[in-house]
Amino acid sequence: MAQITLKSLAHSYSPNPAGPEDYAIREMNHVWHQGGAYALLGPSGCGKSTLLNIISGLLQPSDGQVEFDDSVVNELPPEARNIAQVFQFPVIYDTMTVFDNLAFPLRNINTPEDKVRQRVAEVADILELTPLLKRKARNLTADEKQKVSMGRGLVRDDVSAILFDEPLTVIDPQLKWKLRRKLKEIHERFNITMIYVTHDQLEASTFAEKIAVMYEGQVVQFGTPRELFETPNHTFVGYFIGSPGMNFLEVAIEGEHVVSGAVTLQVTPRVKSAVGRARSANVKLGIRPEFIEVHAEPVEDGMEARILSSQDLGTYSILQLRLGDITLKARVEEDQRIPRDKAYLRFPEQFLGLYVDEYRVELEHE
Numbered sequence: 001m002a003q004i005t006l007k008s009l010a011h012s013y014s015p016n017p018a019g020p021e022d023y024a025i026r027e028m029n030h031v032w033h034q035g036g037a038y039a040l041l042g043p044s045g046c047g048k049s050t051l052l053n054i055i056s057g058l059l060q061p062s063d064g065q066v067e068f069d070d071s072v073v074n075e076l077p078p079e080a081r082n083i084a085q086v087f088q089f090p091v092i093y094d095t096m097t098v099f100d101n102l103a104f105p106l107r108n109i110n111t112p113e114d115k116v117r118q119r120v121a122e123v124a125d126i127l128e129l130t131p132l133l134k135r136k137a138r139n140l141t142a143d144e145k146q147k148v149s150m151g152r153g154l155v156r157d158d159v160s161a162i163l164f165d166e167p168l169t170v171i172d173p174q175l176k177w178k179l180r181r182k183l184k185e186i187h188e189r190f191n192i193t194m195i196y197v198t199h200d201q202l203e204a205s206t207f208a209e210k211i212a213v214m215y216e217g218q219v220v221q222f223g224t225p226r227e228l229f230e231t232p233n234h235t236f237v238g239y240f241i242g243s244p245g246m247n248f249l250e251v252a253i254e255g256e257h258v259v260s261g262a263v264t265l266q267v268t269p270r271v272k273s274a275v276g277r278a279r280s281a282n283v284k285l286g287i288r289p290e291f292i293e294v295h296a297e298p299v300e301d302g303m304e305a306r307i308l309s310s311q312d313l314g315t316y317s318i319l320q321l322r323l324g325d326i327t328l329k330a331r332v333e334e335d336q337r338i339p340r341d342k343a344y345l346r347f348p349e350q351f352l353g354l355y356v357d358e359y360r361v362e363l364e365h366e
């Protein structure tokens with residue numbers, strides 16, 4: 001078992017990278033602590049698989065170091081790194097039985113047969129594969145095959161880490177939920193570092209204690225699901241986490257006011273002075289749909305908005321609103337009165353984030 005440290009790590013698939021856009025991983029420093037349950041979350045193409053393959057040794061980084069505890073492992077091949085990896089599609093031997101498939105990684109390191117039997121029984125039990133142990137793998141369904149593939153990743157208890165690359169893609173939605181719970185249970189039981197790659201925020205937050213959000217080859221935030229929701233460090237995290245994502249308004253100071261396009265925003269003096277201090281033309285205010293106050297009647301400092309649509313989602317509704325030339329989304333709970341055509345909006349200061357050049361900055365005290 002190990003702590004995995006990435007030091008000034010970068011990777012380009014091009015032999016002569018000309019600029020940052022030629023890097024699948026842009027320079028990053030990151031630590032995965034021993035025993036953590038982590039998710040690596042981001043959209044397609046952001047570099048998740050590249051990063052996993054660098055950790056497992058399938059890929060050599062073009063720059064920087066990968067360390068397991070205090071040893072640099074850049075030169076070590078995958079088999080010497082003691083890492084288990086579970087891929088999107090099943091990697092199993094069709095002609096072997098389920099038992100032999102599960103036993104394979106253990107027999108490969110000359111584990112005594114009684115220990116093999118004990119570990120295979122344990123993992124088969126957790127993954128509900130016990131009735132299938134004697135079956136040939138080729139006769140299994142796609143779901144069952146992927147469970148065996150996961151079992152092969154989980155069967156050794158001496159690995160430095162287990163890396164999962166979207167392991168539930170081929171699994172039926174009903175079973176996905178159950179398997180995620182099982183992985184969590186296994187993590188709690190065996191205290192192995194697990195890194196789980198996904199592009200699905202729900203999958204990430206049900207599995208992981210901490211999520212690394214990747215965007216354009218970099219980890220833009222590493223935090224608990226709650227931190228990512230409440231204080232996104234980067235506008236991308238705001239968009240990507242939450243359903244719907246955070247609203248962002250491009251803002252500037254005009255005379256005495258904070259404006260967004262043609263709209264004068266009602267904000268506190270503290271927000272105004274923070275916007276005024278920003279030394280960039282790229283300044284945004286972010287607020288989650290959950291935190292916009294929506295009133296049916298005029299209120300002090302309320303900003304009048306038109307309601308474009310209202311989507312009833314059972315216990316809450318999502319309103320699409322037009323504030324001047326800005327489109328916003330707001331969430332209204334079922335016990336709240338939903339205005340018909342017009343609404344009056346307030347942006348409570350404690351829920352506003354200020355973003356300069358896409359990164360969050362504190363609203364300092366006066």
Ligand SMILES: Nc1ncnc2c1ncn2[C@@H]1O[C@H](COP(=O)(O)OP(=O)(O)OP(=O)(O)O)[C@@H](O)[C@H]1O
Pocket residue numbers: 013024042043044045046047048049050051199
């Ligand atoms: N073997 C390769 N050769 C050249 N470019 C590659 C190679 N593999 C990946 N890339 C590029 O590197 C970038 C990161 O890809 P990567 O597969 O790591 O992203 P990802 O986040 O895992 O995406 P997905 O979720 O679609 O698998 C992408 O621009 C991709 O096109």
